[in-house]
Amino acid sequence: MPETFATASITLDSLSKHFGATRAVDTVSLRVPAGSLVCLLGPSGCGKTTTLRMIGGFEDPTAGRILIGDEEVTTLPPYVRPTAMVFQSYALFPHMSVYDNIAYGLRARRMPRPEIKARVEDALAIMELHGQQRKSPPQLSGGQQQRVALARALVTRPKVLLFDEPLSNLDAQLRVRMRGEIRAVQRRLGITSVYVTHDQEEAFSIADQVAVMNKGHLVQLGTPRELYRQPADRFVAEFVGLSNIVPAELLDSNDAGAVVRVYGQTIRSRRPPRRPGPDTSLVLRPEAMRLEPAGASGVPGHVQTLAFVGPLVRYVVAVQDGTLLTVDQHNPDPDEFFVEGTAVSVQLPAEVPALLS
Amino acid sequence: MAGKLLTLPQRWPVTRQRQATFAALIVVEALLLALLAARLVQVRVVEDRRELVGNVETIHFRREVIGDPLLVALLAVGVAVPFFSGRLRREPVLLVALQAGILSLTIFVLWPLGQVFAQGFRAGPLATGFSLLQFERLLETPMVARATRNTLYIGAMSAVLATVIGTLIAYTLSLTDVPGKRWLRIITTLPLVSPPFAVSFAILLLFGRRGLITYDLLHITSWNIYGPHGIIFVQLISDIPLAALILSAVFASISRDLEEAAEDLGGSPLYVLRTVTFPLVTPAILTAALLTFINAIADFGNPMLIGGGYQVLATQAFIQMIELFDLQLGAALAMLLLVPALLAFALQHWITSKRSYVTVTSGARTGQVRKLPGWIKWPLYGLVLLLAAIDLLLYGSILVGAFVRAWGFDYTPTLENLSGLSSAMPMLRNSLFVSVGSGLLGGVAGILFAWLVTRQKFPGRGALDFSATLMYAIPGTVIGIGYIIAFNAAPYFWTGTFFIIIVAYAFRRLPVGLRTAVAAQRQVDPSLEEASLDLGASRLRTFALITFPLLSRAFFAGVIYIFIRSMTDLSTAIFLNAGRTQLYTVRMFRVMITGTPSEAAAFAGLLVVIILISLGLLSKLTGKSFVDLFRI
Structure with missing residues (x-):
């Protein structure tokens, strides 16, 4: 296998797909730079899989265009598109051996036999599948099946790799390992990839950029860091796992930032609010807060539950107006836990990256 | 050996009562088997030859075994073998169910088929030994x-x-x-x-x-x-x-x-x-x-x-x-x-x-419309x-044909063909009786075998499954012939009884009843039965309260399927029915050969109507189109 592939960018231009009255995908525009991996992230039914299937050629867009490199592929059938997909069910052909599965795309292209052999052996080596080529897919473990599916997609040297929730049939540990392998292969070959998942952690760990989708719309596109620090709206904030969204009163704002009041405390934002008005809200990240014994300055409250998960202890604290705040304490000392019912004082951060609205 | 068989394995909480039940089971089964043997094997003293020495005629007698000692031996083995499994000895219900399965398959499937081979290699009705004469x-x-x-x-x-x-x-x-x-x-x-x-x-x-x-339309002669x-x-x-x-x-x-x-x-x-x-x-x-x-x-x-x-x-x-x-x-x-x-x-x-x-993995999408060029x-x-x-x-021609005077010659509408049906009412009653009987028997057997085959582990399960499915591949005519050969003569004399027809139909269609029940059984999460057992319900109670209710639709689908197939069968019926047990299809067939087309159309029309009503009932009962129920 060559060190790099002839890869290309993907451009989605106002892409829509309607099923009857349902707008599964609604005017989505997105550019995936050549060589990068973009995750489509969102809850089930948000249109991410439909978008992926349109790129692969399995669904005809209702409106809009798809370009791979400079070539428009919107109406091309799947078998002439330079894309290769890794299916959620793997879709390994049960009546063929591992070898025949991997060779399938090459045979479909009527490639000479010695070259097929060379390429398949290459793929077997890269995916650490040596010795498995005579087996039939049901004899393999979930992780091996996953590797065969990836090898089968890679041997055809596609310009674009598509992943449709490829890890959802694996157990948690294997999932973490396989996503590392997928990322490593993708980086090494520098192949443009679109990866669909509903798992925020998976998306953040694997992607150059994450596109969050909701109800057919592309809500926000950004690096994992951008999404986490500056979520575009409440949906993104909640979907990327930030649970404390609290109302705030705007005290002062200028181009350099803003000052808001939250539970009687003042907090600085490094960015001004997106819309004008006295009421706004912000995200308090669990790891940005601390708990002190009651009496200290801060927001008074009492511990409702605590969960010790090893590297951190996660408290849920009820503050004055009944709101529940999640507060993480890292590297905790088990002798100094605040037990349920203890009155505490929540230390809010002095500064946040941005306001939510 | 007997001592080993009579004591229960250690893991079972051995109580006097349980041991007594187990001993009683063996005694009852041995008695039943002995009764069956007495019925199936009889020793008669018959005249062998006469010798005339001077004025004195000596009559030599010999003992003759009639009946089927081989069948009895097979049955005895079939009943005894399950006792040797420790697992089965711990589960009397399973044991009895398995014995019933082995017995019924031996008598009604393997024996008649074996008899076809045995008779085919025999020189004549009274001959013994192997012969290629036929x-x-x-x-x-x-x-x-x-x-x-x-x-x-x-x-x-x-x-x-x-x-x-x-x-x-x-x-x-x-x-x-x-x-x-x-x-x-x-x-x-x-x-x-x-x-x-x-x-x-x-x-x-x-x-x-x-x-x-x-x-009439094209004038082709x-x-x-x-x-x-x-x-x-x-x-x-x-x-x-x-x-x-x-x-x-x-x-x-x-x-x-x-x-x-x-x-x-x-x-x-x-x-x-x-x-x-x-x-x-x-x-x-x-x-x-x-x-x-x-x-x-x-x-x-x-x-x-x-x-x-x-x-x-x-x-x-x-x-x-x-x-x-x-x-x-x-x-x-x-x-x-x-x-x-x-x-x-x-x-x-x-x-x-x-x-x-055909393995369905999670996330697999099936049955979607494929885009095809026009x-x-x-x-x-x-x-x-x-x-x-x-x-x-x-179908239209059958229904119309029943109401015209003489198909092919005179197409005037009339009801008089229906009067010919009144003479066939006894045969229709026979057919209904036989078909309901075989439906119920086949349905029960289907559920029982499905339960044994899918849920239970015992040695020889594959052989049981194979025997129960074998009839699937046997032509109906061969089944009729096999039953006649096996059960016609002493000591059975079953030909001409309803019993033999019911049993033949039930076992002929058992494979479909079995497959339907197996498919339904696979849909049911085994943990439901395990939960019932875990909560202290016996095997029998679990089967009656959990397994059967969940399978009842499959059961009735099987019953109606066998009913319909029995109502319309001719290949087996033509060999097995007799004067008193004549079936509707046989009568209808004779009318088609000897009667007028319109009379015959009335016969066929009535049968088609009965089948359509049964199909409607089937769909209503299962909430599915009957087409789906006939998938095997």
Whole structure:
């Protein structure tokens, strides 16, 4: 296998797909730079899989265009598109051996036999599948099946790799390992990839950029860091796992930032609010807060539950107006836990990256 | 050994009561077996020879064993063997259920089939020992050689054509977006549940010498439908739906992901069809070819009605058995039918067990409409419409024919044909009684065997499954012949009783009842039964309160299926019924041969109406189209 592939960018231009009255995908525009991996992230039914299937050629867009490199592929059938997909069910052909599965795309292209052999052996080596080529897919473990599916997609040297929730049939540990392998292969070959998942952690760990989708719309596109620090709206904030969204009163704002009041405390934002008005809200990240014994300055409250998960202890604290705040304490000392019912004082951060609205 | 058998394994909480129950079970079973043996094996003292020495005549007597000591020995082994499993000894209910299963399969499946072989190698009714005389006789009869060739020809042609056309029909109705699929599926499946010879009768109404289309509309007199092409045509009408049914189940279960993956990897639609779709349905195609082949070679009614003197093995066997009462020659003929059927069954079994791919993984999408170019899709749709039109025409002609004075000559509407039915009421009662009986028996047996085969672990489970499924591949005529040979004479004398017909039907259709129940059983999470056992319910209680209620739909579907198949059967009935137990289909068949077409149409029409009502009931009961229930 060559060190790099002839890869290309993907451009989605106002892409829509309607099923009857349902707008599964609604005017989505997105550019995936050549060589990068973009995750489509969102809850089930948000249109991410439909978008992926349109790129692969399995669904005809209702409106809009798809370009791979400079070539428009919107109406091309799947078998002439330079894309290769890794299916959620793997879709390994049960009546063929591992070898025949991997060779399938090459045979479909009527490639000479010695070259097929060379390429398949290459793929077997890269995916650490040596010795498995005579087996039939049901004899393999979930992780091996996953590797065969990836090898089968890679041997055809596609310009674009598509992943449709490829890890959802694996157990948690294997999932973490396989996503590392997928990322490593993708980086090494520098192949443009679109990866669909509903798992925020998976998306953040694997992607150059994450596109969050909701109800057919592309809500926000950004690096994992951008999404986490500056979520575009409440949906993104909640979907990327930030649970404390609290109302705030705007005290002062200028181009350099803003000052808001939250539970009687003042907090600085490094960015001004997106819309004008006295009421706004912000995200308090669990790891940005601390708990002190009651009496200290801060927001008074009492511990409702605590969960010790090893590297951190996660408290849920009820503050004055009944709101529940999640507060993480890292590297905790088990002798100094605040037990349920203890009155505490929540230390809010002095500064946040941005306001939510 | 007896001591070991009587004490229960340690893990069981041994109480006096349990031990007493276990001992009682052994005693009761031994007694029952002894009673059965006394009934099945009798020793009689018969006169051997007389010697005249001077004036004194000495009469020599000898003891003669009549009956079936071999069967008794087999049964004793079948009852005893399960006792040797420690696991089974701990579970008396399972033990008794298994014994009942082994006993019934031995008596009603393996023994009659074995008897076909035993009789076929016998020189004459009273002869003992091995002989090839019957086969020499067969070779000497040119008629038999011709009938064998004819049978294979009819079987091969029907199987190939029905499988090809059935595959196309199934593909169109499962995977394309043509209009009216629901009704087309129902109409094209109907011939499967009607008496097959009603089709050839309807064909005669339309295309016969005085047929509505050939004579009245087209005025053709030089051509006639009688002969091999007529038989094949008729066979196709009922075999195409069979093939289509088997294949549509598989087409509907192929994961769309597989084909998409193939296209995604660069396979053009035709390449994908050749390398992915077609290999995946190969096992189903083989099954369809096997079943249509067996149907075609076993059929008795159609060749009699439309063959026009074209002899096949089934008709030859009938003549030898029933008209000339030559059991041994009939058995040899039945073997000629049985051997290709068993070979085909073994072949199909071997291939499908090696390669069965219909595994549904999570996230797999099945049964989605495939985009097809119009020049492929619409001709396929035309084929479906043509078949549906022929089916409607056939059933229409039967229903109309029942209400005209004399089909072919005088088409004045009349009700007088119905009066002929009144004489057939006793036969209809017989048929209903037998069919309800075999439905219930087959349904219960199906549930029992399914429970044993899917949920329980014991040695020899595969053999039990195989024996219970074996009848699937046995031509109906051979079953009739086997039952006559096995149970005709002393000590049974079962011929002419309702019992033998009910049992024959129940066990003949057991494979379908079993498969339906197994499919339903697999749908039920085993943890439901485990939860019941865990909560302290016994096996019996769990079966009655958990397993059976969850399977009741499958049970009733099985009962009605067997009922319908029994109501419309002729191949087995013609051998097993007698004067007092004459069945409706047999009577109807005689009317078709000897009566006027309109009288016969009234008979067929009534049967079709009964079947349609049963199908409606079946759909109502299960909330599914009957088409889905006939998938095996």
